[in-house]
Amino acid sequence: MTRPSYPTALAVAALLAACxxxxxxxxxxxxxxxxxxxxSFEAVVATDLDPAADVVxxxxxxxxxxxxxxxxxxxxxxxxxxxxxGPTIEARAGDTVRVRLRNSLPEATTIHWHxxxxxxxxxxxxxxxxxxxxxxxxxxxxxxxxxxxxxxxPHVRSDVQVERGLYGAIVVRGxxxxxxxxxxxxxxxxxxxxxxxxxxxxxxSQAMVGRQGNVLLANGHASAAVEIASGGLHRFRFVNAANxxxxxxxxxxxxxxxxxxxxGLLEAPREVSEILLVPGERADVLLRAGGAEGDALEWKTLSxxxxxxTGAEPDLPIFGxxxxxxxxxAPAMPASLAxxxxxxxxxxVRELTLEExxxxxxxxxHGGGSPVFSINGASFPDGAPLTGVLGAVEEWSIVNATxxxxxxxxxxxxxxxxxxxxxxxxxxxxxxxxxxxxxxRLEDHPGRWMFHCHILEHAERxxxxxxxxx
Ligand code: C2O
Ligand code: CU
Ligand code: CU
Numbered sequence: 050m051t052r053p054s055y056p057t058a059l060a061v062a063a064l065l066a067a068c069x070x071x072x073x074x075x076x077x078x079x080x081x082x083x084x085x086x087x088x089s090f091e092a093v094v095a096t097d098l099d100p101a102a103d104v105v106x107x108x109x110x111x112x113x114x115x116x117x118x119x120x121x122x123x124x125x126x127x128x129x130x131x132x133x134x135g136p137t138i139e140a141r142a143g144d145t146v147r148v149r150l151r152n153s154l155p156e157a158t159t160i161h162w163h164x165x166x167x168x169x170x171x172x173x174x175x176x177x178x179x180x181x182x183x184x185x186x187x188x189x190x191x192x193x194x195x196x197x198x199x200x201x202x203p204h205v206r207s208d209v210q211v212e213r214g215l216y217g218a219i220v221v222r223g224x225x226x227x228x229x230x231x232x233x234x235x236x237x238x239x240x241x242x243x244x245x246x247x248x249x250x251x252x253x254s255q256a257m258v259g260r261q262g263n264v265l266l267a268n269g270h271a272s273a274a275v276e277i278a279s280g281g282l283h284r285f286r287f288v289n290a291a292n293x294x295x296x297x298x299x300x301x302x303x304x305x306x307x308x309x310x311x312x313g314l315l316e317a318p319r320e321v322s323e324i325l326l327v328p329g330e331r332a333d334v335l336l337r338a339g340g341a342e343g344d345a346l347e348w349k350t351l352s353x354x355x356x357x358x359t360g361a362e363p364d365l366p367i368f369g370x371x372x373x374x375x376x377x378x379a380p381a382m383p384a385s386l387a388x389x390x391x392x393x394x395x396x397x398v399r400e401l402t403l404e405e406x407x408x409x410x411x412x413x414x415h416g417g418g419s420p421v422f423s424i425n426g427a428s429f430p431d432g433a434p435l436t437g438v439l440g441a442v443e444e445w446s447i448v449n450a451t452x453x454x455x456x457x458x459x460x461x462x463x464x465x466x467x468x469x470x471x472x473x474x475x476x477x478x479x480x481x482x483x484x485x486x487x488x489x490r491l492e493d494h495p496g497r498w499m500f501h502c503h504i505l506e507h508a509e510r511x512x513x514x515x516x517x518x519x
Pocket of ligand 1: 157161165202204329458460499503
């Protein structure tokens with residue numbers, strides 16, 4: 050991977066002056082400070098309604114609910130079962146998962162199982178299923194083949210429905226999980242609220258960089274904190290459910306050990322000082338929390354320029370972590386984790402170019418019209434689907450020809466980035482003006498699979514495509 054250096058402050062100032070302040074170039078809204086959250090930190094876990102050991106059955110009602118996202122601030126959101134994030138679905142690799150969805154929202158919806166390799170008919174996208182109308186029900190059922198951290202969200206009007214709060218985590222455990230003191234999900238998000246603390250209107254000026262919020266949420270709450278035992282080995286499964294925000298995660302003063310990516314465990318733990326988590330992406334992190342009882346640590350998202358002045362934001366706190374009483378005994382840091390066989394050379398090579406433009410009235414990136422996004426010249430659903438052969442190994446070059454980063458996601462399969470640490474991925478950043486290559490085996494599941502930018506405003510405005518595998 051190659052990427053040009055960041056623009057200097059002077060160049061940025063010049064760019065800002067030249068652009069004026071069209072909606073699509075406004076600096077991101079300032080994130081609000083709020084009172085500390087005193088309630089629980091943990092996401093609610095879904096109840097398994099099926100007594101069989103290898104079947105997990107969950108009932109989810111999509112409905113409007115008031116959610117206290119920050120102390121004293123109740124926001125009318127769209128939720129699964131009235132909670133934010135939606136209930137975490139827990140299963141073991143190989144289990145059958147059955148989810149009965151009841152739609153009590155004012156509009157049609159679906160559920161997509163992001164990262165789970167499910168049969169095509171269960172993928173929750175409009176090309177394979179009719180959306181579930183208000184008042185209707187639908188049951189999704191599939192086997193979960195892989196251990197890892199995944200998530201679920203609608204795939205119709207996803208820019209609006211996910212921002213309103215429709216998302217939840219899925220944790221699939223395997224036979225060889227590392228032993229840890231704790232194991233928790235942390236779903237990250239941001240929402241844009243107005244002066245009355247309700248969700249701000251959705252409008253096209255948010256489309257260029259994606260709707261970036263002014264309240265940061267960890268498991269549905271701003272300014273929350275979790276207590277963990279000092280000296281323990283703690284596992285955090287991060288999910289980025291934001292429409293557009295890139296979380297550049299760091300815990301100042303502590304060493305993070307990444308053990309997993311989108312598609313499960315790495316081969317071995319890796320010490321890192323920070324993790325860039327793009328929309329849709331997951332990371333599993335171990336923390337050996339050293340320090341005295343009562344010490345307070347703070348997870349932050351560091352300033353990151355992904356294009357269009359987004360780097361003007363300062364480093365921001367996300368949630369706190371306080372150290373409780375020390376553990377008597379803590380598991381050792383695992384030496385190795387999983388085996389990830391390298392994919393063989395590809396028999397099919399493709400190049401996909403990500404592009405942005407405006408529909409009228411100006412040159413690309415600076416015009417007056419609404420932004421339009423495309424891949425290889427076609428704005429989805431225009432353009433012919435790609436076709437692939439079941440079982441083939443393909444190599445895809447994703448060329449980002451735009452001046453901002455785009456997180457690229459492929460449904461149905463997991464892939465490996467070429468010339469990188471062995472890892473299974475389904476959502477990766479393609480930095481501005483950069484090309485990233487990955488290999489994918491089109492295994493097990495024929496059908497119509499989508500790929501798209503996971504900045505949801507971009508996906509809904511054409512930066513998407515379809516791969517037909519048969
Ligand atoms: Cu998480 Cu097609 O999406
Ligand atoms: Cu997906
Ligand atoms: Cu994008």
